[in-house]
Amino acid sequence: MDLSLLTPVSEHEWHILPTGKMRVPGIVYASEDLVREMDHKVYEQITNVATLPGIVQASYAMPDAHWGYGFPIGGVAAFDANRGGVVSAGGVGFDISCGVRALYTGLKKKDIEPVKQKLADILYRNVPAGVGSTGRLHLDTKGMHAMLSGGAQWAVKHGYGRPEDLHRIEERGCMQGALPDSVSDQAKTRQQDEMGTLGSGNHYLEIQEVVETFHDPLSQQLGIQNGDILVSIHCGSRGLGHQIGTEFLKKMVMAAGKYGITLPDRELACAPIDSPLGQEYLGAMRAAINCALANRQIVTHLVRQAFADILPHADLRLMYDVSHNTCKVEEHVIGNQSRRLFVHRKGATRAFGPGHPDIPPDLQAIGQPVLIGGTMGTFSYLLVGTAESMNMAYGSACHGAGRSMSRHQATRLWQGGAVIEDLAKEGILIRSPSKRGVAEEAPGAYKDVTAVVDAAEAAQLARKVAKMRPLICIKG
Amino acid sequence: MDASEPSPRWEHFPHDADMGIRGIGHSKAAAFEQAALALTAITIDPDKIHPNLKRTFSCEAPDDELLFVDWLNALVCEMDTHKMVFARFHVMINNHQMEASAWGESVDRQRHEPAVEVKGATYTELSVHQLPNGCWVAQCVVDV
Numbered sequence: 001m002d003l004s005l006l007t008p009v010s011e012h013e014w015h016i017l018p019t020g021k022m023r024v025p026g027i028v029y030a031s032e033d034l035v036r037e038m039d040h041k042v043y044e045q046i047t048n049v050a051t052l053p054g055i056v057q058a059s060y061a062m063p064d065a066h067w068g069y070g071f072p073i074g075g076v077a078a079f080d081a082n083r084g085g086v087v088s089a090g091g092v093g094f095d096i097s098c099g100v101r102a103l104y105t106g107l108k109k110k111d112i113e114p115v116k117q118k119l120a121d122i123l124y125r126n127v128p129a130g131v132g133s134t135g136r137l138h139l140d141t142k143g144m145h146a147m148l149s150g151g152a153q154w155a156v157k158h159g160y161g162r163p164e165d166l167h168r169i170e171e172r173g174c175m176q177g178a179l180p181d182s183v184s185d186q187a188k189t190r191q192q193d194e195m196g197t198l199g200s201g202n203h204y205l206e207i208q209e210v211v212e213t214f215h216d217p218l219s220q221q222l223g224i225q226n227g228d229i230l231v232s233i234h235c236g237s238r239g240l241g242h243q244i245g246t247e248f249l250k251k252m253v254m255a256a257g258k259y260g261i262t263l264p265d266r267e268l269a270c271a272p273i274d275s276p277l278g279q280e281y282l283g284a285m286r287a288a289i290n291c292a293l294a295n296r297q298i299v300t301h302l303v304r305q306a307f308a309d310i311l312p313h314a315d316l317r318l319m320y321d322v323s324h325n326t327c328k329v330e331e332h333v334i335g336n337q338s339r340r341l342f343v344h345r346k347g348a349t350r351a352f353g354p355g356h357p358d359i360p361p362d363l364q365a366i367g368q369p370v371l372i373g374g375t376m377g378t379f380s381y382l383l384v385g386t387a388e389s390m391n392m393a394y395g396s397a398c399h400g401a402g403r404s405m406s407r408h409q410a411t412r413l414w415q416g417g418a419v420i421e422d423l424a425k426e427g428i429l430i431r432s433p434s435k436r437g438v439a440e441e442a443p444g445a446y447k448d449v450t451a452v453v454d455a456a457e458a459a460q461l462a463r464k465v466a467k468m469r470p471l472i473c474i475k476g
Numbered sequence: 477m478d479a480s481e482p483s484p485r486w487e488h489f490p491h492d493a494d495m496g497i498r499g500i501g502h503s504k505a506a507a508f509e510q511a512a513l514a515l516t517a518i519t520i521d522p523d524k525i526h527p528n529l530k531r532t533f534s535c536e537a538p539d540d541e542l543l544f545v546d547w548l549n550a551l552v553c554e555m556d557t558h559k560m561v562f563a564r565f566h567v568m569i570n571n572h573q574m575e576a577s578a579w580g581e582s583v584d585r586q587r588h589e590p591a592v593e594v595k596g597a598t599y600t601e602l603s604v605h606q607l608p609n610g611c612w613v614a615q616c617v618v619d620v
Contacts, residue, residue, distance in 0.1 A: 039492055067492035069600035069617055094595040094619045131519055131590035132559045132583030190557045201592040201620050239556045242595040242619075246549045249599065250542065266599035347493075406490035407518075407592065407620070437591040476593075 001028075001038040008032075012063075012459035016043070021264070022050040022059075029392065029459040030063040034451060041067040048264040049077050053272070054085025056334060056341055060393040062348050063455035064447070066402040068093070070267030073347035076396045078332065080341055081273035086261065087282055088270035089252050091344035093325045094245035096285055097292035098203075098236030100371040100399075101169075101321035102382065103300065105307070105314045107229040109209050112471060115310050116429060119207065120472045124431035126306045127205055127299055128197040129476040131434075135196035137298065144188050147195070148180040148240075151290030152321075155297035160196075161304075161318075165297065167360050169321040170350065173297070175290050179283025183240065184247055187284075190239035191291065196298035198235045200437060200476030202400075204373070205303065206232045208380060208468035215463055218384060221366050222319070224466045231316060232380060232468070233299050234373050236325070237292035244288050248281045273342055282327070289326060296321060319382075320369035324349045324399040330358075332394050343394045351385035351397035351462045370462050372453055373400045376430060376473040377423050377443030381453045383462035397462040401449035410445040411436060419443075423473075432475040441475060486514035489601075491617045496601055497548075498615035504540065504604065505567040505574075507612040508547055512565045512578065515548055515597075518620060519555075520588045525563035527579030536573045540604040543572050544614045548597035551578065552618075556593065559583045595619040 006014040006028065014035055016026030026046040028035055042065050049071055050059040056078045065074035070090030079085030112119065128135055139147060147154045152173030156163055166173040198205060210228040213219035237244075252269035255277050256262070261270060271277040300318065307314045327344045334341075352359055352368040359368050367384035374380040378401075389395050405413075416435025419442050423430055432438050456462050484506050489496035495518055499511030516522050533550045537543035547567070554560060562580030583590060600617040607613060 041492070069494070069598040069619065073493050090599075094598075130585065131593045132585050132588075134559070186553060186557075190553060194556075199593065200590075239553075242556070243553060246552075246596040249596075250537075250546070253542070253599070254538065266602070269599075403493055406488075406492075407495055408488050408490065433585050434589050434591045436589060440591060 001035050001040055001043050003036060005043060006035065012455055016047060018050065022047055024050050024055050024058045026050055027058045028061040028065065029461055031455045031458065034063050034455055038065055039067045042072045045070065045072040045075065048268055049075060051264050052086055052088065052268060052270060053261060054079040054083045056080050062396065062398040063459065064398040064400055064402045064452045068346060070265055071344065071346040073402065074398060075346045076344065076348045076393045078341040078343040078394055079273065080339060085273050085342060086270035087273050087278045087327055087342055088268055088344060089245055089248035089281055090267045090269050091346055092285060092327050093346050094242045095236040095325055096241035096245060096288035097323040098325045099292060099296065099321060099323035100232060100234045100373050101296050101300065102319040102371050103231040103316045104223065104319055105229045105231060105316055107311065107314050108227045109229060111311065112207065112229055116472065118310055120429040120431050122306045122309055123205060123303065123472065124474050126302045127474060129433065129474055130200050133197050134193040137195045139192050139195060144192065145180040147294050148183060148287035148290050149178050150174055151293035152297040155294040160298045160301040165318040168318040169293060170323060173293055175286045177283065178286040178290050180287050182280045182283040183244060183287050187240045187243035190243050194238040195295060196302060197238060198299065198474065198476045199238055202441060203235045203476055204376065205299065205474040206470045207472040208232055208470050210466050211469045212467040214465060218366060218463065218465050222369065222465055224382065230468060231303055233296055235295060235299065237288040238295060240291045241288040244284045248284065251277060285327060289323065292323065320371065322349050322371050330394065345396055347399050348396045349399045350395060351389050352395040353385045353387040353390045370397050372398060372449065374449040375401065375443040375446045376441060376470055376475060377428060378449055380468045381449065381464060382466040382468070383453065383456065383464050385462055386460055388460040389462060392461060398452050398456050401447045401452055403445055404447045405445050407440040410442050411439045414439045414442040414444065428470050429472045430475065437475060484510050486510040486517070488514060494617050494619050496615060496617045498613060500611055500613050502611060504612045505569045507614040508544060508567045509565040511548065511614045512551060512562065515551060515594060515618065516562055518592060518594055518618065519590050520561050522563040524588050525561050526581045527564040528581050529579065531578050533576040533578065539572060541602050543574060544604050545597045545599060545602065545616060547574060547576065548618065552594050552596055561588065592620045
């Protein structure tokens with residue numbers, strides 16, 4: 001991105017002053033190096049989002065912002081229904097409520113090493129991953145509606161996990177306001193055999209070792225020590241979310257004229273929050289959030305079954321579950337006034353600071369855990385939200401590193417088999433049905449996640465707690 | 477893209493997070509067919525697919541570009557719902573309405589070694605247009 005187009009406010013905050021049809025400024029939180037690396041398309045997308053009706057304060061971009069579709073990936077924007085605000089299917093994306101959850105295991109690396117190959121194999125067998133995979137659960141119409149209404153609460157009720165898991169999931173595992181009837185039959189059919197599946201692409205299941213902790217009181221309060229083994233699960237709402245995104249993008253594009261909305265980019269398809277279409281989308285999107293929460297809950301159950309077979313003394317407790325493609329209704333103080341806003345986070349993680357009522361009581365003093373996924377060969381991070389971030393981008397932070405090159409480029413540079421061998425030499429076991437998929441996801445194809453996380457901390461969006469390195473990675 | 481080359485073909489173009497697909501053909505329908513091959517090639521080498529089973533599709537949209545996205549999304553939905561992949565396509569377009577057939581088979585994870593799945597076709601970099609040499613181009617970014 002051309003730095004001359006931005007006004008630096010601090011070392012990690014850059015403003016794009018409103019011009020043309022922009023209703024609010026753009027604000028980028030990143031280091032100079034990261035801003036410089038961002039594609040010019042990110043600038044265009046930030047400014048396009050700033051033109052949407054009812055947008056409040058600013059169109060924000062996180063340190064990992066990169067060229068998305070409509071919104072940048074790493075984009076955050078809030079809209080006020082009382083001021084003509086909109087809800088945007090493009091602002092949430094196709095993989096609705098894609099997210100990451102982390103589990104404690106109570107194990108150390110020495111516990112894993114003797115059974116590492118076996119554990120990798122059984123995890124790969126237990127958790128369906130990749131194109132063409134299906135789950136063991138087939139949902140009929142009644143079951144589908146119950147799942148779409150109940151989310152992870154439905155999953156726990158049906159034996160997939162423990163009641164205490166729900167305390168550590170956003171919305172306590174169930175997004176209120178879901179309208180299963182707003183979800184098309186096609187979306188439901190697409191999902192009926194996909195519960196408890198990882199998907200493909202950048203989704204993963206990892207066994208990770210904590211290799212560094214930061215800000216000791218925070219890591220102690222979260223129960224994290226160097227050498228701890230964690231499980232990390234990254235997946236979303238699968239075919240159902242993709243189909244809802246597809247269908248509502250088209251509906252909103254076609255209805256824009258009726259609502260008097262001029263779209264600078266059709267991918268920003270949106271509808272007034274209070275319109276029938278806006279309400280229909282919100283109901284369907286919330287059902288997809290529940291699908292994603294239920295999906296990660298079922299995958300968690302499958303992981304626990306795998307561990308029970310070979311490491312029966314392991315206790316897999318849920319640390320936290322965060323979503324990063326959502327639109328949620330939240331109260332935020334704007335000026336001196338508390339306002340009810342529809343906060344879109346596209347490739348951005350909610351990162352509420354200490355004391356926020358939506359954080360579980362036992363985490364109130366710390367802030368909301370923020371899980372940042374890395375690559376199969378580099379680090380992932382655990383952070384927590386800050387008090388400062390509540391006044392910056394509605395309590396939001398980055399979600400990952402972002403790609404540094406296309407999948408095509410990656411396959412020209414790496415071969416999947418060689419990547420797997422190289423990582424094995426570093427003590428990282430990969431299990432995947434696709435060598436090409438592994439090449440496309442090679443660690444070198446991604447930007448430096450550490451630079452992104454450091455920028456998020458320097459900008460005060462979130463504070464680092466722990467750094468994790470993968471030992472086993474199941475890729476779709 | 478080399479606009480002087482008239483033979484039907486497909487290609488991928490880069491996008492930060494996802495992938496761009498482009499079909500080029502002598503007609504709009506041929507460009508749609510080539511783009512469908514580009515879509516398939518994101519997941520599986522089309523040469524590995526046996527075109528044994530036929531599926532039919534009908535799409536209608538207010539303009540060519542929305543029709544193109546509808547076509548791709550109809551394929552994505554069929555592939556995901558029925559775990560199928562397609563390697564041969566026949567498209568007929570008449571005034572923003574299309575009828576199409578696709579031939580393929582069920583995903584064979586051993587033989588196909590499928591890579592990343594496509595979540596949906598987007599309106600980003602979306603364009604259906606005719607080149608000065610008469611060829612048609614149909615392209616967009618797809619979310620993977």
